[in-house]
Amino acid sequence: MSGSESSGTGNAPTARRHTAPTRPRRRGAAPYARRTATRAGQYTALLAYLVFLAFPFLWLLSTAFKPPRELGSLHPTWIPEAPTLENFRQAFAQQPLPAAAANSLLAAAVSALIAIVLATPMAYVLARYRTRLSRAATGWVVISQAFPLVLVIIPLFLILKGLHLVDSRIGLILVYVVWSLPFALWMLTGYVRAVPPELEEAAAVDGAGRLRTLVSVTAPLLAPGIVATALFAFITAWNEFFFALVLLKSPGKQTLPVVLTHFLGTEGVADLGPLAAAALLATLPSLLLFAVIQRRITGGMLAGAVKN
Amino acid sequence: MSLATAPRRSGPAAADPAARTRRDHGAWFLVLPALIPILLLSVGPLLYGIGLAFTDAQSGRTQATRAVGLLNFSDLFHDTLFWDSFRIGLVWAFGVTVPQFFLALGLALLLHLPLRLRWLARALAIVPWAMPEVVVGIMWRLVYHPDAGILNETLRGLGLSGAADGPDWLSGLATALPAVIVVGIWAGMPQTTVTLLAGLQHVPRELHEAAAMDGAGAWRRFRTVTWPALRPIALSVTALNFIWNFNSFALVFVLTDGGPGGRTRLPMLFAYEEAFRYGQFGYAATMGLAMVAVISVLLALYLAGRLKGDDDR
Numbered sequence: 001m002s003g004s005e006s007s008g009t010g011n012a013p014t015a016r017r018h019t020a021p022t023r024p025r026r027r028g029a030a031p032y033a034r035r036t037a038t039r040a041g042q043y044t045a046l047l048a049y050l051v052f053l054a055f056p057f058l059w060l061l062s063t064a065f066k067p068p069r070e071l072g073s074l075h076p077t078w079i080p081e082a083p084t085l086e087n088f089r090q091a092f093a094q095q096p097l098p099a100a101a102a103n104s105l106l107a108a109a110v111s112a113l114i115a116i117v118l119a120t121p122m123a124y125v126l127a128r129y130r131t132r133l134s135r136a137a138t139g140w141v142v143i144s145q146a147f148p149l150v151l152v153i154i155p156l157f158l159i160l161k162g163l164h165l166v167d168s169r170i171g172l173i174l175v176y177v178v179w180s181l182p183f184a185l186w187m188l189t190g191y192v193r194a195v196p197p198e199l200e201e202a203a204a205v206d207g208a209g210r211l212r213t214l215v216s217v218t219a220p221l222l223a224p225g226i227v228a229t230a231l232f233a234f235i236t237a238w239n240e241f242f243f244a245l246v247l248l249k250s251p252g253k254q255t256l257p258v259v260l261t262h263f264l265g266t267e268g269v270a271d272l273g274p275l276a277a278a279a280l281l282a283t284l285p286s287l288l289l290f291a292v293i294q295r296r297i298t299g300g301m302l303a304g305a306v307k308n
Numbered sequence: 309m310s311l312a313t314a315p316r317r318s319g320p321a322a323a324d325p326a327a328r329t330r331r332d333h334g335a336w337f338l339v340l341p342a343l344i345p346i347l348l349l350s351v352g353p354l355l356y357g358i359g360l361a362f363t364d365a366q367s368g369r370t371q372a373t374r375a376v377g378l379l380n381f382s383d384l385f386h387d388t389l390f391w392d393s394f395r396i397g398l399v400w401a402f403g404v405t406v407p408q409f410f411l412a413l414g415l416a417l418l419l420h421l422p423l424r425l426r427w428l429a430r431a432l433a434i435v436p437w438a439m440p441e442v443v444v445g446i447m448w449r450l451v452y453h454p455d456a457g458i459l460n461e462t463l464r465g466l467g468l469s470g471a472a473d474g475p476d477w478l479s480g481l482a483t484a485l486p487a488v489i490v491v492g493i494w495a496g497m498p499q500t501t502v503t504l505l506a507g508l509q510h511v512p513r514e515l516h517e518a519a520a521m522d523g524a525g526a527w528r529r530f531r532t533v534t535w536p537a538l539r540p541i542a543l544s545v546t547a548l549n550f551i552w553n554f555n556s557f558a559l560v561f562v563l564t565d566g567g568p569g570g571r572t573r574l575p576m577l578f579a580y581e582e583a584f585r586y587g588q589f590g591y592a593a594t595m596g597l598a599m600v601a602v603i604s605v606l607l608a609l610y611l612a613g614r615l616k617g618d619d620d621r
Binding site: 042043045046047049050052053054055056057059060063071072073074075076078117118119121122124125133140144145146147148149150151152153154155156157158159174175177178181185235238239240241242246256257260261263264272275276279280282283286287289290291294 | 338341346349350352353354356358365411415418423425428429436437440442443448450451455456457461497498548555562576580583584592595596597599603604
């Protein structure tokens with residue numbers, strides 16, 4: 001991507017110079033009032049988008065800090081009149097949130113780590129060599145996205161049951177590893193492709209062995225991409241619901257999203273507060289990590305689609 | 309997305325066949341660690357799952373599972389409940405994917421302009437994307453709540469709704485499906501926007517300036533310069549979104565659990581109940597296969613149209 005940017009800035013000055021003399025005249029030709037109206041329309045549209053994107057989250061925040069009396073009020077307000085942390089205390093009292101968070105953390109961290117260790121070498125091969133295998137692997141990445149999870153989970157459930165890994169953290173981690181491999185491969189292949197092969201060839205010319213080249217030339221350049229992919233795999237597993245719902249039955253082993261659904265069902269108005277508080281807490285790790293890696297994620301996902 | 313990468317340039321490794329085979333030996337050792345789990349836990353189960361569709365596999369049964377040929381398929385063909393659910397799934401998938409794309413395109417075009425507050429929109433776009441689907445569902449339940457929800461309160465404030473009892477959006481027979489579709493649009497919009505925005509940033513600026521100099525208006529510039537460059541990304545994004553939406557589960561499970569009266573029972577929820585509430589593994593696998601078949605046909609038509617469009621250019 002950096003390549004296209006540099007070529008863009010390389011061309012831009014000449015293009016600007018050519019257009020410069022005609023530009024002011026063009027601008028002047030468009031009626032000033034119409035341009036202002038266009039801008040105003042654009043800002044109105046942007047504002048509408050901002051409201052649409054933000055208001056559910058703001059409402060969650062507001063609900064999480066409201067005392068029960070305000071939750072039951074006939075006219076709920078945006079800003080809590082008497083903000084309270086009582087809902088958070090209630091949430092912890094009603095459901096085993098710390099244990100659930102620990103389960104989620106374990107499943108997400110271990111599965112992300114394993115997926116990266118397995119996927120990085122393969123992504124390297126997919127990016128560097130054009131073999132029948134790499135074509136098959138790319139095909140599988142796409143096909144695995146198209147299959148409904150139910151067709152995947154039924155056989156997995158039966159297999160894991162045979163191995164006594166249903167209702168087991170190990171079983172869930174196994175499933176998460178396999179589930180995150182396609183997008184880990186996809187992203188990592190994009191990152192590897194962004195590392196110029198010429199650098200590796202230069203190292204080989206200088207007499208560095210293959211392993212040496214990988215470790216001291218490729219790996220450092222790839223590190224940010226690997227971290228971003230690992231964090232993305234972590235977030236996806238942390239957020240995952242369907243597999244955890246099917247595979248984990250004992251309350252002590254369930255992950256955070258599954259435990260959150262225990263708040264649902266028969267909720268009266270007073271229970272909305274703890275529900276919102278718990279949901280908010282469960283989101284914070286994903287939000288924080290995602291904010292860190294957002295730019296890289298979009299880069300990685302698009303690397304395959306935009307390049308060439 | 310990979311379809312866009314399919315015509316990849318052949319790298320230096322492909323140029324020299326001898327070097328390629330030599331290096332391929334090493335390549336196998338790099339590939340095996342990921343290949344084994346993929347074969348054992350993804351490709352294998354997928355084939356097993358397809359096989360299950362032709363059996364009477366059930367949970368907790370002592371008798372051996374028997375092959376029943378196409379019995380499940382003929383049962384499914386006459387299962388009006390499933391086809392109702394299938395129809396709802398298609399309404400949901402189209403109802404989410406299409407507006408999502410146009411809203412995301414609008415936002416991406418706005419964010420591509422030099423406007424203030426762009427940073428805020430970009431930051432907000434993270435929220436729905438990073439959130440667990442379960443939390444998205446919970447959050448919108450709070451918004452839609454008949455008494456304590458902000459939606460009904462806002463409608464009351466605007467004088468659009470009666471004094472005390474607002475509609476119960478997620479339990480109303482007529483409102484439930486549109487209500488969950490709005491949530492689906494909200495949840496997937498940021499990802500689509502960011503992808504389209506990245507695509508927009510690859511549209512050559514010089515072309516835009518040249519078109520503007522030739523007197524092309526905004527719409528004409530979009531149609532002749534922006535859209536041709538954006539088209540491959542737009543097609544990949546909509547195809548993927550459609551698949552993901554059709555196969556979606558957690559959002560609607562949390563919002564309505566398929567209710568009221570099955571009005572929002574997406575095929576995935578139907579198959580989940582069949583498999584894990586009633587233990588009909590074989591039949592549920594048949595449902596999964598039917599979903600794959602219909603999706604494949606739709607995608608094939610869509611992508612065939614896309615390739616044809618490419619030839620026209």
